[in-house]
Amino acid sequence: MRQVAITNFGNTKFSRDDLTIESSLLSATKSLFDQTPNLTQKDIDVVLVSTNENSKYLSAILSELSGITPKISHTVENLCSSGTNAIVSAYSYIASGLGNVALVVGGDRYDSPGQILEWDKSRGEYKHPIFWATIFTKSYKRKYNISAENLAIVSVKNHRNAKDNPNAYSNKTYTIDDVLNSKNLTEDLRVLDCSRPCTGSSAVLLTSENFAKKFSDTPVWLKGIGQKTLSASFTKNPTFTQMNSTREAAKIAFDMSKLTSADVDVAEIHDAFSVCEPMILEDLNFAKNGEGLSLSKNMYDTFDRKINPRGGLIGTGHPLGATGVSQTVEVVQQIQGKAEKRQIENANIGLVHNMSAAATSSTVLLLKS
């Protein structure tokens, strides 16, 4: 297989703006072109759009609006991990030789239909994501004797990180008390424990080895890809205190890259709700079982931005189809030394973790300078 790099990126600010999805996707594409001087429309032979919008034929529409006539063009939908799934598809096209330069643009609106998985009827009338998050939270708190106050540090940390991300939905910082006193959605979940639906798009450019240096002096190489789908039904999760699909995806990605969690300098992980961060830290082997929250707390206390430097989903917002792409943009920026106030020193190896539907499926990407 050919090596594949991510060379350039584009972003929009995440907001509650009432933009059309086409307009949002086009803005991220313009942002990428603005930051890639050598790129012309004729260079791009693959255009993929990741979104949960019901609008049809969006990648062809985006191509037309951008003046691109790609060989391969289609939409990728996989709920909250649509973005990394599109990146994996683009990787496959390039690695196989079907394409050389792929534009991946992910986006969604604040009212995206992807927020509820109607098919999962085993959840009864409890289909909204706050209910699986509540089950995860209650189970994790019970198993490891953790309080709501302990968990609140995730929201406090990630909102603080997002303050230095100009594209984040949130620009506020919060205290533990603010989180605890925010609106109760359920007995175990408060509104500041949750990532927010919003409008936004992000874009990345993937290229084969031969094209990477044309667009960037600092290409970032996709060294490991791991994906696993265990079910579509939340209720079929083997446990509710860890993300089993993440554990399996991580093993595949680490094996492929010949890297370990100890090698990772920076990671964006899918903190859709506060409890997700400690669970994922344990699933990715950054922390032992039950010790993920201590790691989050330690990072907060020491101003360490290694995990979720852009603010995670909680601080940055969660326009579903954009999220995996936005996470990847952050890790690419960190490795290229372009993360400005959020920059982590000597970031050479980065990880992206993106999951869907209560971790019934997960993607893990490993990137290297």
Next chain:
Amino acid sequence: MNFESELKKGNFVIGTCTDCDRVVWPPSNLCNSCFGKIIWKKASLVGKLIEYSKKNDIDFCLAEFENGVRIMGDLILKAKKPEIGAQVKLEKCGITDGNYSFVMSII
């Protein structure tokens, strides 16, 4: 007869494969092991509590019934804090506003 037509009548049925005898959940027309045809049998209404919480004044839970069949629904509490693993009974089921609805109680 299928899962939804029975649920509408308030009956909780589980699909079993006519070829390999496996229980198939969530409801489907074909077996997810051998693609065999499904027959529907009345399920046991007694299960165990996996987890629970509360939204406003309504308690809700995740419970597991025979053969690993798990559902979420309203929970009628008899004690303030039930034990995880406690026996639950499916008191009522149906379809409300297009959603399956289940009501369980602690035995």
